Amino acid sequence: MDRLTMMRSFVRVVDSGSFVSAAGRLNIPKSTITRHIQALEHELGVKLLNRTSRTLNLTEQGRIYYQGTLRLLESLDILDSNVQMSAMQPRGKIRVEIPNALAYCLVIPALPDFLARYPDIQIEVSVGNRTVNLIEQNIDCVIRIGELYNDSLIARSLGELAQVTCASRQYIERAGLPVHPADLALGHTLVQIVSPRTGQMVVNELYRDGQTERVSAQWQFAVNDSMGARTAALNGLGVVTTYRFLVEEYLSNGQMVELFPDWHNTPIPIHIAWPENRQLPSKVRIFIEWARSVFNAGE
Known part of the structure; x- marks a missing residue:
């Protein structure tokens, strides 16, 4: 046999x-x-x-x-x-893991162009930001938000994600407009984000002219997903610090209001990574370069 x-x-x-x-x-x-x-x-x-x-x-x-x-x-x-590859276009399946917000709002919307250029490639996306063994899960590459702590991965930078602290207009009308980060502690409410990888509450800080202020207030709603946090903030559940690309549309049309525009949030790094002991097939190398172009185009 x-x-x-x-x-x-x-x-x-x-x-x-x-x-x-x-x-x-x-x-x-x-x-x-x-x-x-x-x-x-x-x-x-x-x-x-x-x-x-x-x-x-x-x-x-x-x-x-x-x-x-x-x-x-x-x-x-x-x-x-x-x-x-020496005689035809790349073909086969690529298994990729992508965090929810990036998958839904940036990568998947851009995929029609990639798949039109490479009709013999299939993309299987696992949506999440987990800490997994890529070899055991047979995943070719991952896109990660935040610092990478896995030494067994080879990574390439995809740039940084700008953050913004904001709230819905209906929340502002109800709770008032805070003019300084310290005002949040005076009766305001946060939409609290929980890290999906560590389970810890995410703490954000704002910076201006050498000053540092923590984005701190009481909270009634916490979620471990940025899309869920955006939905909560849109519906008036509180002030949220999130990725600017997730709320840009709502800031532009007035549904949400940027708070403390003269203060700065720390941008969050993003990477695409793959196992160090895995030789990359040409189809995966092509996808990695395409992903880098997608994120660079958004800068």
Whole structure:
């Protein structure tokens, strides 16, 4: 039996979590998948999977073999992709993870141009800003907001996101217009943002002429998503400090009001990153360069 076929079946079983799902994705009978795994375990002389009627888990040897198999199959895919590139446009699937706000408001709206230029590429987007093992999750690259703390990633800067402190007009009419950041502590309410990665309350500061003021007040509503925070602020739940691109439209049409315009927020860095031990296929390199052009165009 072809070893590569058995290895691809093994990886698909692990990734999908069941023999039935793997068979469906490969469009072959479940019994064929079972034979592939049994034959592979027989040739290796080790047990790769612990299987019950309800659970499927890798053995210690299975985990080692899975990581090695991923790297081998990835190298083969890169070889195939590079050979194909010499004669045709890049093709295949790219798996990308992007934070909600960037996905919905910047990247996905720009994708029609990319996909029109590369009709043989598929983009599978996972929306989120999680701390994940990219190799284990089989993700090609990620866009991250904030500082990167993972030394196993290679990163390229996509620039910075400007921030703004603002509130809806209906909130201002109800609570009054604060003219100094210190006024927020006098009866105003924040829409509190919680970091989706750390679970900690995000603390923002404003700067002017060597002065620093914390954006501080009571809060009744907290959320770990910037799109959710924008929606809350738009509906009058409080003052929010968020990415300017998320609220620019509402600041322009008067639905929201920028507070303390003579003070400055700290811009937030953004990066695109990928595992350091992963050789990039041409399709992923093309996507990375395209993403950099999208963010540079927005500066």
